[in-house]
Amino acid sequence: MTHVSKALLVLAVLGLAACNNPDRYGAGGAGAGGAGGAGGAGGINSSGLGDASDPASVAYFNQTLGDRVFFAVDQSNLSDQARATLAGQAQWLNTNRDYAIIIEGHADEQGTREYNLALGARRASAVQNYLISQGVTASRMRTVSYGKERPIEVCSTEDCYSRNRRAVTVLSMGAGA
Amino acid sequence: MTRLRYLTPAIAFSLALFGGVTFAQLAQAEPLRIELNNPVIEPMPFAVPDFVAENGGGEDYAAKISRVIAADLAGTGLFAEIPAAAHIARVTSFDAPVSYPDWKAINAQALITGAVQASGDQIVVKFRLFDVFSGQQMGEGLQFAGTAQSWRRMAHKVADAAYARITGEGGYFDSRVVFVSESGPKNQRAKRLGVMDYDGANVAYLTDSASIVLAPRFSPSGDRILFTSYTSGFPQIYLMDVGSLQTRSLEEQPGTMTFAPRFAPDGRTVVFSLERGGNTDIYTVDTQSGTLSQLTDAPSIETAPSYSPDGSKIVFESDRSGTQQLYVMSAGGGEPRRISNGAGRYGTPVWSPRGDYIAFTKQNEGRFHIGVMLTDGSEEKLLTASFLDEGPTWAPNGRVIMFTREQAGEGGQPALYSVDISGRNLRQISTETPASDPAWSPLLP
Numbered sequence A: 001m002t003h004v005s006k007a008l009l010v011l012a013v014l015g016l017a018a019c020n021n022p023d024r025y026g027a028g029g030a031g032a033g034g035a036g037g038a039g040g041a042g043g044i045n046s047s048g049l050g051d052a053s054d055p056a057s058v059a060y061f062n063q064t065l066g067d068r069v070f071f072a073v074d075q076s077n078l079s080d081q082a083r084a085t086l087a088g089q090a091q092w093l094n095t096n097r098d099y100a101i102i103i104e105g106h107a108d109e110q111g112t113r114e115y116n117l118a119l120g121a122r123r124a125s126a127v128q129n130y131l132i133s134q135g136v137t138a139s140r141m142r143t144v145s146y147g148k149e150r151p152i153e154v155c156s157t158e159d160c161y162s163r164n165r166r167a168v169t170v171l172s173m174g175a176g177a
Numbered sequence B: 001m002t003r004l005r006y007l008t009p010a011i012a013f014s015l016a017l018f019g020g021v022t023f024a025q026l027a028q029a030e031p032l033r034i035e036l037n038n039p040v041i042e043p044m045p046f047a048v049p050d051f052v053a054e055n056g057g058g059e060d061y062a063a064k065i066s067r068v069i070a071a072d073l074a075g076t077g078l079f080a081e082i083p084a085a086a087h088i089a090r091v092t093s094f095d096a097p098v099s100y101p102d103w104k105a106i107n108a109q110a111l112i113t114g115a116v117q118a119s120g121d122q123i124v125v126k127f128r129l130f131d132v133f134s135g136q137q138m139g140e141g142l143q144f145a146g147t148a149q150s151w152r153r154m155a156h157k158v159a160d161a162a163y164a165r166i167t168g169e170g171g172y173f174d175s176r177v178v179f180v181s182e183s184g185p186k187n188q189r190a191k192r193l194g195v196m197d198y199d200g201a202n203v204a205y206l207t208d209s210a211s212i213v214l215a216p217r218f219s220p221s222g223d224r225i226l227f228t229s230y231t232s233g234f235p236q237i238y239l240m241d242v243g244s245l246q247t248r249s250l251e252e253q254p255g256t257m258t259f260a261p262r263f264a265p266d267g268r269t270v271v272f273s274l275e276r277g278g279n280t281d282i283y284t285v286d287t288q289s290g291t292l293s294q295l296t297d298a299p300s301i302e303t304a305p306s307y308s309p310d311g312s313k314i315v316f317e318s319d320r321s322g323t324q325q326l327y328v329m330s331a332g333g334g335e336p337r338r339i340s341n342g343a344g345r346y347g348t349p350v351w352s353p354r355g356d357y358i359a360f361t362k363q364n365e366g367r368f369h370i371g372v373m374l375t376d377g378s379e380e381k382l383l384t385a386s387f388l389d390e391g392p393t394w395a396p397n398g399r400v401i402m403f404t405r406e407q408a409g410e411g412g413q414p415a416l417y418s419v420d421i422s423g424r425n426l427r428q429i430s431t432e433t434p435a436s437d438p439a440w441s442p443l444l445p
Helices: A006-014 A058-066 A080-095 A113-133 A158-164 B056-060 B062-075 B100-105 B148-167
Strands: A068-070 A099-106 A141-147 A166-173 B021-025 B044-047 B079-081 B110-119 B122-131 B142-147 B176-183 B190-197 B213-218 B224-229 B236-241 B247-249 B256-263 B269-276 B279-286 B292-294 B302-307 B313-318 B325-330 B333-338 B345-351 B357-364 B367-374 B389-394 B400-406 B414-420 B435-440
Touching (some): A058 A080, A058 A166, A113 A166, A113 B213, A113 B256, A113 B269, A113 B279, A113 B302, B062 B110, B062 B148, B110 B148, B142 B148, B148 B190, B176 B213, B190 B213, B190 B224, B213 B256, B224 B256, B236 B269, B256 B302, B269 B302, B325 B345, B345 B389, B357 B389, B367 B389, B367 B400, B389 B435, B400 B435, B414 B435
Parallel strands (some): A099 A141, B044 B079, B044 B110, B236 B256, B302 B345
Antiparallel strands (some): A068 A166, B021 B142, B110 B122, B122 B142, B176 B190, B213 B224, B279 B292, B302 B313, B325 B333, B357 B367, B400 B414
């Protein structure tokens, strides 16, 4: 499915803060405005990605099973392909119980900022509900919407839009329930 | 024969936040008129000769002030400046009689003269507006006194007064705009809050770009800003004091996301969207007591709420019909009434400060538009069209709209634009960096 470069994977995992700060896109830390917030709970939890040939590795989850599913324009319902991907994720998560999960919802740029935030939340929630239906414990999961703020593809055609309308299951170690 | 006078402490007031400008006003007079509702407006020729420096300190500001005034007026598209090179008369004394024939000869219909004195940190600016063809002064002279660093504000106040006298509408030049300053590639944009004069000058940054920040909004008095930030890792709304930059989270509940905040006219209540379990509804929170109220309860997306200026109603967007459309409900909640009925999708409604129009973003056939409609949804008019226009904000006089326009593709960057509600005078606002999500302040006192 999607092939994410190794460099990007390393970045993604290094960016994972422990449990309650999923913002792997920000530079971390509070803004100059000092907008306090919940960020305090600890440093960066780095762990090896492992090898994609090792079924217990994060790399296997991300690459072999697929860490993301895609959506139609304005939609948050799961396609058959998405359900298959998520069933694989659920099975893995039920085996590898040490990981906490952040589900990120994203939208393409063809929408207003506020609507896309709400739409990304719907998509993340659809994934969360499906994983719950497959036996993944709800308390291991949180959702976050990035709306149209973090596209992975930057062109302005449907080819890119279709890959930006996504929900990504992001793992972090040791923060399970 | 000056009828100007210096301020008495009793009528002087200052605004510590923005540097402090005070003014004194005498009576009012008559026409020289631009009717903003006319379908076609021929720009009115005007002249602003360099202000007279009445002391040595004034020389630093005299020419600069007249340039800002000219830029304000010409920037509306309603006025056309006659350049100094074409002037016949020379204004060397503020109180000398105006040589009307010299200004008539170059067809200057409006003439603004002024003078500046500066000493230490203080500056005094005075001006008069003349109706050249009727050979008389228009309204009384005005005088502004304040700190030297607020000289641009004084120029804006002169331009606001001239604009108001000639159009009969309120001015909007002495105002600020809070916005999101952007940098970096499209898939990794860094964003921080900035605030600037309406024309892009005097930029200050209010946050760093460690976390994504979105959609700042001024309080009705301009002293506080609401915005959405990912500081905690999740989108949450924050309230910042503009003077101290002190910031606090407004409504943080684990497992929820809050966004799209906007003040009620009372300056105390904040309306916003709260998402829980994938569903987004509209709530209010009292910024003093923290009391939360839920205004909508539907499985659809309800967001982008905006109060009517009297505080009695809220316009918002919802996709309950299947696509984004605009609805109006009572400020306390209750059954909303759909007001948008054309083809396409409608979002980000904003009630005009005059109460007469609602501005919105419209998507139709792959294009984005900024438009306005009456508050019952009738008389819809689209003002712009592009790959991506969104997020209108009203000038304090309710006659001009600023918004974000972003170009397509990998190199696409956002920029701020403004347009009259007639659809005239589309212009880009000059900003240091790519910029988005503008929100206009009220007119400064």
